[in-house]
Amino acid sequence: MQQTLNELFTNFIEKQTIFKEKDAVRPTYLPDSLIHRQEQILKIGRIFAPVLKGETPSNLLIFGWTGVGKTAATRFVMQELRQKAQEIKRAVDVVYLNCKMEKINTEYRLLARIARELGKEIPVTGLPTTEVYNTVFRLINDKSTTIIVILDEIDAMEQASDALYDLTRINYDLTKGSRVAVVGISNDINFVERIDPRVKSSFSGEDLVFPPYNAPQLKDILEQRADKAFLSGALSPGVIQKCAAIAAQEHGDARRALDLLRVAGEIAERRGQDKVTEEHVDDAQGRMDMENITEVVRTQPRQSQAVLYSILLLTESGADEVETGDVFNNYSKLCNKIKMKPLTQRRISDLIAELDIIGAISASVVSKGRGGRTRTITLKIPQNTLPKVRQTLKEELMVD
DNA sequence: CCTCCACCGGAAAGCCGGGTCA
DNA sequence: TGACCCGGCTTTCCGGTGGAGG
Numbered sequence: 001m002q003q004t005l006n007e008l009f010t011n012f013i014e015k016q017t018i019f020k021e022k023d024a025v026r027p028t029y030l031p032d033s034l035i036h037r038q039e040q041i042l043k044i045g046r047i048f049a050p051v052l053k054g055e056t057p058s059n060l061l062i063f064g065w066t067g068v069g070k071t072a073a074t075r076f077v078m079q080e081l082r083q084k085a086q087e088i089k090r091a092v093d094v095v096y097l098n099c100k101m102e103k104i105n106t107e108y109r110l111l112a113r114i115a116r117e118l119g120k121e122i123p124v125t126g127l128p129t130t131e132v133y134n135t136v137f138r139l140i141n142d143k144s145t146t147i148i149v150i151l152d153e154i155d156a157m158e159q160a161s162d163a164l165y166d167l168t169r170i171n172y173d174l175t176k177g178s179r180v181a182v183v184g185i186s187n188d189i190n191f192v193e194r195i196d197p198r199v200k201s202s203f204s205g206e207d208l209v210f211p212p213y214n215a216p217q218l219k220d221i222l223e224q225r226a227d228k229a230f231l232s233g234a235l236s237p238g239v240i241q242k243c244a245a246i247a248a249q250e251h252g253d254a255r256r257a258l259d260l261l262r263v264a265g266e267i268a269e270r271r272g273q274d275k276v277t278e279e280h281v282d283d284a285q286g287r288m289d290m291e292n293i294t295e296v297v298r299t300q301p302r303q304s305q306a307v308l309y310s311i312l313l314l315t316e317s318g319a320d321e322v323e324t325g326d327v328f329n330n331y332s333k334l335c336n337k338i339k340m341k342p343l344t345q346r347r348i349s350d351l352i353a354e355l356d357i358i359g360a361i362s363a364s365v366v367s368k369g370r371g372g373r374t375r376t377i378t379l380k381i382p383q384n385t386l387p388k389v390r391q392t393l394k395e396e397l398m399v400d
Numbered sequence: 401c402c403t404c405c406a407c408c409g410g411a412a413a414g415c416c417g418g419g420t421c422a
Numbered sequence: 423t424g425a426c427c428c429g430g431c432t433t434t435c436c437g438g439t440g441g442a443g444g
Contacts, residue, residue: 105429106428106429108427108428108429109428109429123418123419123420124418124419124428124429125417125418125419125420125427125428125429126418126419126420126421126426126427126428127419127420127421127427127428128420128426128427128428129427129428301431303431323406323407324406324407324408325406325407343431343432343433344432344433344434345407346408346409346432346433346434346435347431347432347433349407349408349409350409350432353409365407365408365439365440366440367405367406367407367439367440367441367442368405368406368440368441368442369404369405369440369441369442369443370403370404370405370406370441370442370443370444371405371406371441371442372404372405372406372407372440373405373406373407373408373438373439373440373441374405374406374407374408375407375408
């Protein structure tokens with residue numbers, strides 16, 4: 001056993017048949033140059049150039065589907081800007097925050113996070129929000145610098161417009177020449193319509209929309225990355241084309257294209273083949289779909305899982321459309337069986353709505369006249385991943 | 401045209417587990 | 423130690439409602 005494992009490892013190290021530098025086909029990799037985004041990069045640059053003269057730049061909102069280069073372009077510009085600022089000895093700080101991933105969705109958290117970025121630890125909770133604001137304010141004020149706060153996936157902060165307001169208002173109170181500019185990155189164009197008008201006005205003027213990449217553009221991007229990532233000759237002709245074509249159909253998502261290419265490579269590698277083929281791309285696509293879905297299901301709160309499982313059971317026993325009432329009854333029974341405290345129908349109603357948002361089900365309110373008003377629910381999990389999802393739910397809920 | 405069903409969904413308030421601070 | 427704060431989840435309360443059936 002030991003022998004073979006050892007062999008496996010040495011084999012793995014010595015037998016590099018596919019990848020040269022795998023990181024280059026990860027979406028987080030920032031290449032030396034971003035192709036097909038020159039126009040946007042220049043525009044961002046134009047907006048922030050005043051920073052180099054110590055002037056206040058405007059706030060900026062950037063929109064576009066996922067994987068169209070918003071984050072990459074912004075990070076790219078900031079990198080260059082910081083470099084230039086260093087050359088001419090001007091203080092510029094860039095604070096990059098991903099609101100969704102870091103769960104920054106309240107005033108308190110945003111302020112605390114910025115404070116930490118500026119070198120001051122703030123407890124996760126406990127302090128009055130105004131005190132945190134004052135701390136952040138002092139930090140910025142004393143530093144006499146321009147701080148550019150990048151809020152990626154800013155939609156996650158929708159409920160916390162106070163926080164955004166704070167950030168845009170802070171400039172009026174600063175006394176020692178410090179400045180704060182905000183870059184909001186969102187994949188929802190309607191985001192602006194939903195935010196607080198006070199905040200909206202402070203973002204007025206500058207916004208930038210990133211169009212999706214088309215298939216040829218995606219092909220260029222993949223080729224640029226593949227050059228670094230793969231050994232020469234490791235890709236069969238047509239592989240890149242195929243990844244580009246698939247991703248182009250899904251709103252020109254470069255992240256998706258890169259993931260496909262990387263996973264296809266991994267599959268080929270694991271099978272001990274020295275060439276990535278189109279078939280590997282197909283397999284990669286299937287596997288990614290399945291993994292994404294099961295992962296989402298697995299990481300759902302237990303109560304949500306119970307609701308989903310109830311819907312799944314009802315669907316499997318015939319009906320392809322179920323209603324809130326049915327789900328609730330079934331859910332109650334399930335709770336009884338697995339000894340879990342059942343929640344109210346009101347709450348279940350919300351959980352159903354959440355499951356709709358994450359795409360596991362599709363639910364829409366319909367009126368059935370005398371039959372009352374309810375949600376009509378259909379399961380949205382693809383047939384081929386259904387067994388795996390059911391298995392996952394069973395394990396999570398520990399039902400037999 | 402009116403009724404009335406079976407929920408929807410907003411508001412407010414409670415509870416809990418995390419924390420600070422004097 | 424006790425007063426107080428924060429965020430997340432949940433309950434309680436309750437007014438609202440599209441449209442089939444009367």
